[in-house]
Amino acid sequence: MELWYTEKQTEDFGITxxxxxxxxxxxxxxxxxxxxxxxxxxxxxxxxxxxxTTVRDEFVYHEMVAHxxxxxxxxxxxxxxxxxxxGGVIREVLKHPKVEKAVLVxxxxxxxxxxxxxxxxxAGELDNPRVEVIVNDGYMHIHDHKNTYDVIMVDxxxxxxxxxxLFTKGFYQGIYxxxxxxxxxxxxxxxxxFKADLIQTVxxxxxxxxxxxxxxxxxxxxxxxxxxxxxxxxxKYDPLQVEEASIPEFETKYYTPRLHKxxxxxxxxxxxxxx
Amino acid sequence: MELWYTEKQTEDFGITxxxxxxxxxxxxxxxxxxxxxxxxxxxxxxxxxxxxTTVRDEFVYHEMVAHxxxxxxxxxxxxxxxxxxxGGVIREVLKHPKVEKAVLVxxxxxxxxxxxxxxxxxAGELDNPRVEVIVNDGYMHIHDHKNTYDVIMVDxxxxxxxxxxLFTKGFYQGIYxxxxxxxxxxxxxxxxxFKADLIQTVxxxxxxxxxxxxxxxxxxxxxxxxxxxxxxxxxKYDPLQVEEASIPEFETKYYTPRLHKxxxxxxxxxxxxxx
Numbered sequence: 001m002e003l004w005y006t007e008k009q010t011e012d013f014g015i016t017x018x019x020x021x022x023x024x025x026x027x028x029x030x031x032x033x034x035x036x037x038x039x040x041x042x043x044x045x046x047x048x049x050x051x052x053t054t055v056r057d058e059f060v061y062h063e064m065v066a067h068x069x070x071x072x073x074x075x076x077x078x079x080x081x082x083x084x085x086x087g088g089v090i091r092e093v094l095k096h097p098k099v100e101k102a103v104l105v106x107x108x109x110x111x112x113x114x115x116x117x118x119x120x121x122x123a124g125e126l127d128n129p130r131v132e133v134i135v136n137d138g139y140m141h142i143h144d145h146k147n148t149y150d151v152i153m154v155d156x157x158x159x160x161x162x163x164x165x166l167f168t169k170g171f172y173q174g175i176y177x178x179x180x181x182x183x184x185x186x187x188x189x190x191x192x193x194f195k196a197d198l199i200q201t202v203x204x205x206x207x208x209x210x211x212x213x214x215x216x217x218x219x220x221x222x223x224x225x226x227x228x229x230x231x232x233x234x235x236k237y238d239p240l241q242v243e244e245a246s247i248p249e250f251e252t253k254y255y256t257p258r259l260h261k262x263x264x265x266x267x268x269x270x271x272x273x274x275x
Numbered sequence: 276m277e278l279w280y281t282e283k284q285t286e287d288f289g290i291t292x293x294x295x296x297x298x299x300x301x302x303x304x305x306x307x308x309x310x311x312x313x314x315x316x317x318x319x320x321x322x323x324x325x326x327x328t329t330v331r332d333e334f335v336y337h338e339m340v341a342h343x344x345x346x347x348x349x350x351x352x353x354x355x356x357x358x359x360x361x362g363g364v365i366r367e368v369l370k371h372p373k374v375e376k377a378v379l380v381x382x383x384x385x386x387x388x389x390x391x392x393x394x395x396x397x398a399g400e401l402d403n404p405r406v407e408v409i410v411n412d413g414y415m416h417i418h419d420h421k422n423t424y425d426v427i428m429v430d431x432x433x434x435x436x437x438x439x440x441l442f443t444k445g446f447y448q449g450i451y452x453x454x455x456x457x458x459x460x461x462x463x464x465x466x467x468x469f470k471a472d473l474i475q476t477v478x479x480x481x482x483x484x485x486x487x488x489x490x491x492x493x494x495x496x497x498x499x500x501x502x503x504x505x506x507x508x509x510x511k512y513d514p515l516q517v518e519e520a521s522i523p524e525f526e527t528k529y530y531t532p533r534l535h536k537x538x539x540x541x542x543x544x545x546x547x548x549x550x
Contacts, residue, residue: 012293012314016281039287057468060542193332193496219494219502219542221468226501227494254542262540267335267494267529 005036005044007051009224010194015051017041017222023118028110030162035118041222043118045086047111048161051222053086058122059253061188061228062088064218067255068263069151069186069232070096071247072239076150077101080178082138082166084155085111087123093153094125095250102131103149107162109135139165142174149179154187159198167198169205172233176209182236189215192270193225203274206233214239215274216263218254229270240264280311280319282326284499285469290326292316292497298393303385305437310393316497318393320361322386323436326497328361333397336463336503337363338530339493339538344426344461344507345371346522346535347514351425352376355453357413357441359430360386362398368428369400370525377406378424382437384410414440417449424454429462434473442473444480447508451484457511464490467545468500478549481508489514490549491538493529504545515539 003019017038024035034046042055053061066089070076077100081089085106093102104126106112112133115123126133134141138154152175159167166187175185189202199215207213210233220228232239240261247257266274278294292313299310309321317330328336341364345351352375356364360381368377379401381387387408390398401408409416413429427450434442441462450460464477474490482488485508495503507514515536522532541549 006291010315013316014291016289016291018287040285041288217494219492219500221500221502225494225496227496253544256540256543256546258540259542262537265531265533265537267534268531269528271531 005038005046007046007049015222017044024114026110028108030108031157033108033110033114035114044222045111045115045119047157050158052157053088053119053122054222055119055121057221058088060218060220061223062092062122063252063255064216064228064230064263065089065153065155065186065188066092067252068216068230068239068260069153069184070099071260072234072237072242073151073182073184074237078149079103080105080141080149080152082142082152082154082156083107083163084153086115086119087112087126089153089155090128090131091122091125094128094130100130103134104131105134105136105138105141107135107137139171139174142171142178145178147177147180150183152179152183152185154185156188158190167202169208172206172209176233176235179235184232184234184237185210186230186232189229189231191223191225191227192229192267192273193227196273199229199231199270200273202231206231210234212236212238214264215266215270217266217270218263280313280321282321282324290497292319299389301385303383305383306432308383308385308389310389319497320386320390320394322432325433327432328363328394328397329497330394330396332496333363334528335493335495336498337367337397338527339491339503339505340364340428340430340461340463341367342527342530343491343505343514343535343538344428344459345374347509347512347517348426348457348459349512353424354378355380355416355424355427357417357427357429357431358382358438359428361390361394362387362401364428364430365403365406366397366400369403369405375405378409379406380409380411380413380416382410382412414446414449417446417453420453422452422455425458427454427458427460429460431463433465442477444483447481447484451508451510454510459507459509459512460485461505461507464504464506466498466500466502467504467542467548468502471548474504474506474545475548477506481506485509487511487513489539490541490545492541492545493538
């Protein structure tokens with residue numbers, strides 16, 4: 001008997017992955033959570049029927065959330081990750097020795113618990129002494145911490161369920177206020193093939209708040225369309241002004257100094273969404 | 276009743292698309308051919324169970340086969356497309372006014388016939404007077420035309436069925452000989468997530484023949500992993516030496532002058548395959 005996980009990424013299109021073992025299916029206080037061991041991608045975390053991360057391709061998303069902003073900021077001492085309870089972004093953040101403290105604010109403690117248990121390759125650094133893990137609403141945390149962070153990363157689910165408020169203009173204003181005077185924020189902003197409207201709306205909102213706004217992309221095979229976008233808002237530093245030769249060495253599987261600027265060169269139809 | 280087209284892109288992973296109407300299913304002399312109208316991607320050409328092109332996302336593949344090489348060559352008068360019976364690459368080639376003649380050599384006349392009938396947005400330029408369409412084996416054509424072409428593009432299926440010989444070193448040597456002394460060739464070379472070995476083998480073979488070898492990528496949602504690679508072999512001109520400002524304007528939906536060089540900035544794990 002073969003079991004397959006099929007995700008409708010739109011009403012009319014999806015992906016399907018052979019299941020080796022279903023490890024967890026649980027309704028948490030916030031969302032439906034599943035941990036599946038798949039034959040192609042290894043263990044896979046699914047929230048509300050959407051792949052969040054898999055052991056095989058997680059490095060793309062986590063590296064591309066963390067490194068472009070941390071390389072752009074000259075002195076990122078205090079970093080906040082909103083969401084990201086699997087710990088993958090935190091792991092990448094810690095590769096930057098200038099980071100003294102990385103705070104993770106995840107609303108759903110079950111995501112942290114099951115990631116630690118079943119995804120140790122991803123969540124292993126959550127116990128690092130430079131990390132503070134807080135189980136709380138990121139929106140509230142942002143509003144309680146003015147002028148605090150050098151870099152804020154929003155590693156949220158899609159704008160359904162608990163993440164809806166993380167795609168509002170009020171949230172972006174809160175992020176602006178929680179950043180120091182030269183702070184940078186970055187958020188995952190879904191894909192341009194099926195969610196063009198979302199990318200446009202976020203871009204318009206962030207432009208009204210931050211003086212420098214840049215969008216970049218990365219290939220993530222298990223995410224809808226395989227092309228994921230990230231929106232960066234910055235008060236002072238422009239990621240496009242980073243000199244390739246000035247980027248320090250750290251171990252990666254996706255990000256490279258050469259890719260740093262190249263990731264901001266968008267396909268024409270995506271460029272048209274955000275110009 | 277809902278009908279879905281499901282393609283196993285590997286043994287353990289695939290995509291699935293809702294079918295509005297199945298227009299053609301036929302065993303040609305060379306392969307299984309299907310033309311399906313899908314709800315998400317519009318009409319879709321499927322050969323031997325693999326998506327070749329869809330009306331909605333075809334522009335990515337066709338632009339990215341054609342433009343990087345044609346922008347790199349200063350005077351691409353004579354262009355050969357091997358395969359590509361749907362006509363999409365030819366349509367893009369004709370956007371370059373320096374191209375005097377574009378020859379299409381497709382082994383399977385049925386691909387041309389059904390593309391003209393069901394995919395007029397893609398195949399419409401096959402009747403252009405600058406185009407010569409030949410139904411023949413590309414391998415034979417290459418070997419019968421020494422020192423003939425400025426640019427050769429290999430728009431093949433995966434290396435199964437009729438396309439197997441189009442991934443051999445003997446074929447690349449034939450291409451080298453069919454090119455003029457400053458010629459350039461480009462081939463689609465599958466994806467790095469599931470076909471890393473293929474990319475490595477092609478790269479090694481092409482390096483033994485061409486002095487300049489470059490690999491670039493593009494996001495194609497309906498192709499396995501969403502990240503497609505293209506390998507370029509050049510006798511004289513380096514695509515990385517093209518000045519962005521020198522690239523002429525032509526209408527595209529994916530390719531841009533800025534993306535020209537950026538497409539060659541590969542993810543680390545892909546760079547490692549071809550260095």
